[in-house]
Amino acid sequence: MENQVVIVTGASAGIGKATAEYLMSKGFHVYGTSRKAVGNIEDNIGYDLQSGGFIRMIPLDVTCEDSVKTAVNNVIAKEGRVDVLVSNAGTGIAGSIEDVALSEANYQFEINFFGTLRVIKAILPYMREQGYGKIIAISSVAGFISIPYQAHYSASKFAMEGLIEALRYEVAPFGIKACLIEPGDTKTDFTKSRIVAKGANEGSAYHTRFTKSLARMEKDEQSGASPVMVAEAIYKMIKKKNPPVRSVVGFQYKLVLFLKRILPTQILEKVVGSLYN
Ligand SMILES: NC(=O)c1ccc[n+]([C@@H]2O[C@H](COP(=O)([O-])OP(=O)(O)OC[C@H]3O[C@@H](n4cnc5c(N)ncnc54)[C@H](OP(=O)(O)O)[C@@H]3O)[C@@H](O)[C@H]2O)c1
Numbered sequence: 001m002e003n004q005v006v007i008v009t010g011a012s013a014g015i016g017k018a019t020a021e022y023l024m025s026k027g028f029h030v031y032g033t034s035r036k037a038v039g040n041i042e043d044n045i046g047y048d049l050q051s052g053g054f055i056r057m058i059p060l061d062v063t064c065e066d067s068v069k070t071a072v073n074n075v076i077a078k079e080g081r082v083d084v085l086v087s088n089a090g091t092g093i094a095g096s097i098e099d100v101a102l103s104e105a106n107y108q109f110e111i112n113f114f115g116t117l118r119v120i121k122a123i124l125p126y127m128r129e130q131g132y133g134k135i136i137a138i139s140s141v142a143g144f145i146s147i148p149y150q151a152h153y154s155a156s157k158f159a160m161e162g163l164i165e166a167l168r169y170e171v172a173p174f175g176i177k178a179c180l181i182e183p184g185d186t187k188t189d190f191t192k193s194r195i196v197a198k199g200a201n202e203g204s205a206y207h208t209r210f211t212k213s214l215a216r217m218e219k220d221e222q223s224g225a226s227p228v229m230v231a232e233a234i235y236k237m238i239k240k241k242n243p244p245v246r247s248v249v250g251f252q253y254k255l256v257l258f259l260k261r262i263l264p265t266q267i268l269e270k271v272v273g274s275l276y277n
Pocket of ligand 1: 009010011012013014015016033034035036037060061062063088089090091111138139140141182183184185186187188189190191193221224227
């Protein structure tokens with residue numbers, strides 16, 4: 001694992017930050033990205049003297065193709081290769097389907113789905129040339145179970161899941177592996193960064209139910225797991241020669257996936273509805 005080169009998008013907070021720090025402690029050369037990072041690739045560096053790993057923070061906005069290409073090209077110019085991509089940058093939007101404007105829905109997809117796609121497309125030519133590489137996309141439990149007032153977030157993660165499932169077939173002949181990590185509620189800045197749709201205001205027909213549901217989501221996230229748990233799951237997949245298509249983080253969420261597979265849809269809908277509606 002020593003000296004492997006990894007790009008972690010969205011490494012300024014939460015899961016990305018915990019992952020960057022965890023991988024640095026294992027000796028990785030980590031290039032963490034953030035929209036807020038300033039300066040060039042030589043600035044903003046932190047070392048772990050024991051492991052020999054480091055984190056360099058570099059600017060990257062996943063909604064901007066030029067920004068993505070520049071960041072990836074700079075890492076290649078510095079290191080000559082990228083062993084692992086952790087596509088983690090993401091955010092959530094809340095509101096009923098009727099209340100979320102199309103422009104807001106678009107923005108959600110720009111970050112979570114097209115953001116991931118942009119970074120993957122920028123890295124693939126290099127990984128193909130190398131003849132190896134691993135792409136780990138951070139999806140969510142919401143990527144296999146959709147809950148009310150978070151439809152666009154779920155849809156963006158469902159879309160990401162479809163992308164990665166197909167990607168696995170396409171890149172396998174080039175020695176590249178791709179997989180999904182599906183965290184459940186995790187205590188990060190995600191809760192405070194969530195965008196509430198402008199239309200989800202007091203005038204909305206959904207307002208009372210939406211407010212209750214949002215409060216529940218926020219409470220669950222803030223009493224959720226440590227992001228280090230997700231970092232450990234990511235590290236496990238980096239070490240695995242053939243990672244499975246999806247890995248759910250946390251026993252209770254593995255159980256949720258199992259129940260989704262075996263329960264009749266009507267029962268599942270009753271349970272989810274009683275929790276969030
Ligand atoms: N927290 C949860 O309960 C949970 C559960 C399941 C899945 N997830 C997923 O885990 C991932 C990380 O979320 P988190 O919980 O760690 O949230 P977080 O603490 O809010 O961190 C989000 C990261 O994404 C970056 N980011 C946001 N928009 C970006 C953009 N346009 N371009 C580049 N970077 C951008 C942020 O960096 P800058 O603002 O510095 O650019 C930040 O580093 C997301 O994909 C999320 O969907 C979270």
